[in-house]
């Protein structure tokens with residue numbers, strides 16, 4: 577028995593010494609030109625596949641992915657966040673990208689063998705030590721679905737074209753903010769001060785959004801005001817008049833014992849809170865869920881206002897402020 581233990585201890589010692597030599601003496605060749613040893617790629621890929629299958633959300637957590645605005649938002653994010661590595665469907669990957677190990681597959685190949693729930697996990701979490709990045713902020717799985725919606729449309733041949741990567745300045749911002757509705761807010765109804773402060777919040781992570789962190793970091797902060805002024809100068813869109821009755825109108829105007837009246841802050845004085853009338857219903861509902869869940873907490877008053885909102889309240893209020901009636 578003693579001999580067995582001794583032999584095992586010696587073997588373990590040799591193993592550790594060997595590993596130590598590989599690490600300490602630089603024996604493992606990290607060159608991306610060398611490729612993996614035979615079999616290693618297959619082991620890594622099987623590990624990756626099984627890790628994703630184990631952790632992906634279940635299929636019944638997948639929201640409807642066929643909304644054109646959601647798909648267009650995903651395409652807009654894809655243009656600057658993914659296309660540099662996976663290319664767009666009609667272009668080739670650059671020579672340098674193809675020299676990565678592992679190389680990012682062309683997007684049609686990258687999505688071919690994954691279900692929407694698995695794609696969501698990969699895009700939110702990234703893949704360690706492969707060059708595939710995680711979503712830029714945590715706890716915004718809701719945003720990741722827009723990219724999954726775009727990729728799902730790509731599979732069925734129903735995807736719109738990805739916006740050009742040559743767009744700059746206000747034209748770039750407008751590719752989402754005037755071309756896409758649904759989860760994308762209008763900017764033309766807000767004050768310049770509010771919008772400039774929000775861009776800073778996105779850059780610092782105070783207001784966590786992977787989509788806007790990506791967009792805001794593509795423009796230099798010193799240009800914010802000029803950029804926002806140019807964006808606001810477009811043709812003003814009509815703002816619908818809210819319907820005066822119904823549960824949403826009542827809650828907004830009077831509040832309840834647990835929920836303060838929204839219009840106390842979201843009324844005529846823009847210094848108390850941003851304008852809400854005329855924002856798309858989907859955007860309002862998304863934002864209210866983020867506040868109600870505490871994911872957004874950068875304003876204590878708004879956080880307190882949303883804390884007791886039920887899902888029914890959120891739906892009624894979003895309808896009311898979007899002008900959709902109750």
Ligand code: HEC
Nearest residue numbers: 657658661678679680686687698699703706707708709723
């Ligand atoms: C810096 C380059 C880079 C960027 C940017 C990038 N990826 Fe990747 N991606 C990779 C690499 C490398 C892999 C391969 C991982 C592997 O095979 O181990 C990968 C893998 C994937 C896969 C799984 C493919 C497979 O091998 O089965 C999907 C899906 C994917 N990426 C989607 C995206 C999306 C969507 C975005 C944008 C939100 C994105 N990627 C951004 C480099 C990148």
Ligand code: HEC
Nearest residue numbers: 652653748749752759760761771774775785787788791795
């Ligand atoms: C890929 C689409 C996309 C692009 C491009 C984009 N945005 Fe956004 N923007 C969004 C989405 C989605 C939100 C909501 C994010 C959230 O959940 O907070 C948003 C929110 C904002 C807000 C906050 C509005 C509010 O009412 O609180 C501002 C300000 C803003 N964007 C400015 C810009 C500017 C300036 C640019 C160009 C540099 C830009 N955006 C480019 C999609 C986009």
Ligand code: HEC
Nearest residue numbers: 836837838840841848849850860863864875877878881893
């Ligand atoms: C005490 C003042 C106050 C009350 C009451 C209040 N809010 Fe707010 N709300 C704010 C402020 C301030 C912000 C801006 C937070 C920020 O800087 O991002 C905000 C942000 C929002 C946003 C996000 C808008 C955007 O474009 O980013 C929505 C949606 C919203 N509030 C809805 C409501 C609703 C619905 C109610 C009523 C249940 C309500 N608020 C009550 C102060 C208030």
